[in-house]
Structures are given as C-alpha cells and as structure tokens.
Amino acid sequence: MNPRILLWLAVGLVVWAVIPFVVPRYIADLLVFTGIYTVAGLGIGLLLGHCGIVNLAQATFYGLGAYASAYCTVMMGLPSVVGFLVGAVISMALAYVIGRPILRLTGYFLALGTLALSAIASALFFEWDWLTGGTLGIGGIPKLDLFGFLLDRPSRYYFFVWIVAFACMAVARNLVDSRTGLMLRAMRDSSTAAAALSIDLQALRTKVFVVCALFGSLAGSLFAHHASFVSTQSFTVDRSISFLLIPVIGGATSIPGIVVGALFVTFLPELLSKLGDIHQILFGLALVAVVVLMPEGLVGAFGKLRARLAKRGGGNG
Amino acid sequence: MAEPLLAMKEVGHSFGGLSVLRSVTFEVPEGGIIGLIGPNGSGKTTLFNIVSGYIRPLAGTVLYRGSVLGRDSIQQRGLQGLVRTFQTPQVFEQMTVLENVMVGCTKLTRTTMLQDLLRTPAARGQMREIRERAEAACERFRLGALRDLPAASLTAGQRRILEIARAVVGEPRLLLLDEPSSGLNVQEIDDLRDWIVRLNEEGITVLLVSHDMGLMTVARTVHTLYFGEIIASGDMAAIQRDPRVREVYLGV
Structure with a gap:
C-alpha cells in the first residue's frame, strides 16, 4: 500500500479512537446511531447501487432484529448473542420467502412491493403486542457485556458498533469485488444480456435481498442493546424511507458513501432541530438539494469536484 | 449422418393472431456456419428468440x-x-471493457454467496482465473488498449467485437449472431467476417x-x-440465383 494512504489511514484511526472521549455525550450517542445506520444502509446500498433495486422495507428487518434481541434477552433471559442470531435467521428466512415472489417485479412496482412489506410489518409489530409489547414496547434490554467489559456508555458502545460497521463494510466490499459483484452490475446494466450469459437474475436478486435483510437485522439488534427499549415507532415506514436515503445521499455505489449518508440522516436533523419548528422543512430542502444537484450522492459529487480541481491544477502547472 | 447440433422441427409462432413463423424446419450441423436471411419482419429475430429461450414457440420443437x-431457461x-448476441449490441455500459468480458467468464466457475x-x-x-481469462480474451480480440474504458464509450464496431468476445470467452458450442454487421463500416464488417471464420x-x-x-458469404448454407x-x-451463390429470392428479397 502506498505510504500516503497508510498515513491517512493511521490519522483516521487515531481520530476515530479519540472522538468519543472528546465530544459531548449526545454527539457520541449520535455517532453510535451513525454506525448502526451504516450497517442498515449497506444492505440498501448493495441493492440500489449494484442491482438497481429500491428497497423500502429495511425497517422491517431492523425491527425483527431489535425485537428478537429484546424478546430473547428480556422475556427469555437468554444471552444477547442468541438475540442477534435469532433476529438474523428470521430476517433472512423472511427475506427469502418474500423476496422470491416480489423480486419478480421490477422498477416502481418492486419499490411499492417493498413499501407494502414495510407497512404490513409495521402494523404487525403494533398488533402482535404479546410478542412486541405494542406501543408500550419492551424495556430493560441489557447493555452488551463483552467478556466482562460492560458497554454501558455511548463512548464504549461506539467502539463495538463501529467495529461491527467496519466489518460489514469489508464484507460488502468483498461482495462488490467478487464474481457475484460482477454479475450484479451486469444485471443492473442490462438484464437481457446478463441472462444470455447464463446469469440467474432471480436467484441473484434474492440472495442480495437476503444479505440486505441480514444487515438490517444486525443493525436492529445493535439498536436494541443501545436504546434498552424498543417500541413500534422505531420501525415504521418513515424509518424505511430514512434508510433508503442513506445510499441515495451518500452515493449508492460507494461503500464509504454509506457512512456519509448515515452521518447526514443522523446529524442533520439533530443540528437543524436547534432552529425550531422549521427544521423538518430545512431537512427536506437539504435532501432535495442533494438529490437534484448531486444525483451520484455526496461522494460522487466530491469525486467530480476533485477531478475538476485536478484538471484545473494540471492546466495551470 | 451425424446428429445436428441444432434442429428446428416445424416451428411455428404468432403474435396476437398474426402468424410470424410457419412450420420452419432446418438443421445446424456441428461445426457449420448457417445463415438466415430475410427482409424485415420475416421472422428472423423471432426465430432467434425461440432458439435462445426468450420466447417459447407455439408449435414445433427445437432440438x-x-x-x-x-x-x-435462457x-x-x-x-x-x-x-x-443482440441486434443492438448489449454491453454493460457502466462497466469497463475488461469487466464486460469477465462477466462472460462467470458461468465457467462456481462460488457460493458466502464464499x-x-x-x-x-x-x-x-x-483470478476469471480475470486472467478475460485479459487474454481482450488481447486476442484487440480490445487490450480499451480494456479499462467504460463500455459506454465504445463505438458501434467496438461494442460488437466486445459482445462477441464476451460470448466466446464462455466457451460456447453454438454462437447465435443477430445482425452482427448492423451499424458497422466496411472495414469493421471485413474484420467481423474474419472473426466468424476463425472462431x-x-x-x-x-x-x-x-x-x-x-x-452472408461466410455461411455454408443459407436459408431464406x-x-x-x-x-x-442453399449456398449463397444458389440463393442469389433463386428466382423467388430475387423476386421477394432483392426486389428484381
């Protein structure tokens, strides 16, 4: 690796490690959410950027992960790792069963199909109060205990969440760079030609949907152990939409872009809320501005800007 | 006589009551070059879609x-x-030339999603194997200098060659070329003919x-x-002499 990149990486690592100790608690808390949203957003990014699929159902899998963790630890007294696993297995199974029929749809119809899934799941989370606690939710979810080290403060949980997020980013990067990644991009660019080259579109789309659900569930479990309390309002269609915004804002084909998108949807509303009631309108405007002015997301726009500056610099020098 | 690689037996198809193929029967012997000609709307592309699996015929069988x-399935x-290949070349536009060819190799190997x-x-x-094969194919099809460019930037002729390279790298036995010369200049058509003969x-x-x-002169047998x-x-010379072909196709 070239020494300059190595240097930047080292600086980044130091900054990353120091941040939770120097920022106020509520910022550390937001950074934990950024990590959680990065995990959930990675799945959506894979579908959107590499398969051209709009998934508006991520809150469903996020909810499944969160409820699985809550139910297993609070109601059944099982270790937290069981909650993570149960959530993952249920989410992946559901994604497979639902994905097979609805992934036959394309474009807007598929997006609406996933939206319907999110709406149904959100209604069921509300109705099945024997399982989810309904609007009252489930409280008292224990903090994670890592070999005797209790992750009970945002500044501690931060490290755990971000290590998981980096691992998920590495896994997503692996997928993009793999044979499967090639087939995904081929399918996105021309499904007709991809089929002629023996790429099984249906199976591939289903598999990525399952991976997306796994990320969603993982993020949900992380959320449950951070918030200690889960209730239906965290898993509504609104949440699905804000998850979709992550890759749209950051840049759907870029993995670091997911982090940028996650920062945008966690920090911006918080910063704007200081301005009073107008904050939702401002957030909406900022969103529209990014989508209209930077169709490739913030990371794509940054890349373009850098290319333009390099060109200008080259022209002068 | 050896078994033909592909045989069409009384294949028929219609769209909304309009019959586009009527009892078409012909064979493609292993190792041959068989041509299909016909004016627009004569059913060539439908026939192609039937052979490649995009359409299921309403009558007859394909062996x-x-x-x-x-x-x-396709x-x-x-x-x-x-x-x-397709009448309008279908390249993966946002991917590089090399990546396009790599996609053609993916069917030769198997990995699971988990791997x-x-x-x-x-x-x-x-x-690594996919990349090596694709690199070799790029060199062979003289796409080496273009390999890191996005396929969207290629000319019609380059797209055509890329599409053929991408198909050939997957080791086909039967290559179906749909209007491969459309949009190409004279030089490119000559190159294309050489490739067909060589492959x-x-x-x-x-x-x-x-x-x-x-x-079409590369084809040993041409069906009209x-x-x-x-x-x-028959062969192209015979086809060009055939009075019916001259009447309906060449318009003389």
Missing part, C-alpha cells in the same frame, strides 16, 4: 444436441453452450442472422425466410 429444448441454454462475502481463498482463486475453425458452430449479403416460411436454402 439441441438431440434433446428437446422445451422449458429450459440461463440453462447458456450453460449448455448456446450463446447469443464471495467472506472472500475465501476459493473465491479469490476463481476471481468457426476453432470448433464453434455459428448461426448467423443478417440481411447483409456480403457477410419470407413471411415466416423458408422459401429457399
């Missing part, structure tokens, strides 16, 4: 290596060595659809389709 290609046909997610040694090994000499059977009479029926068959 490939002696067995019926009934419900086999993908299954591809895995059996039957690969097509790809975890980047296991097996997955890396297969990816055929290497053992790839070719079924060629075109209304380019010049390109007219309103969904084969009205003449």
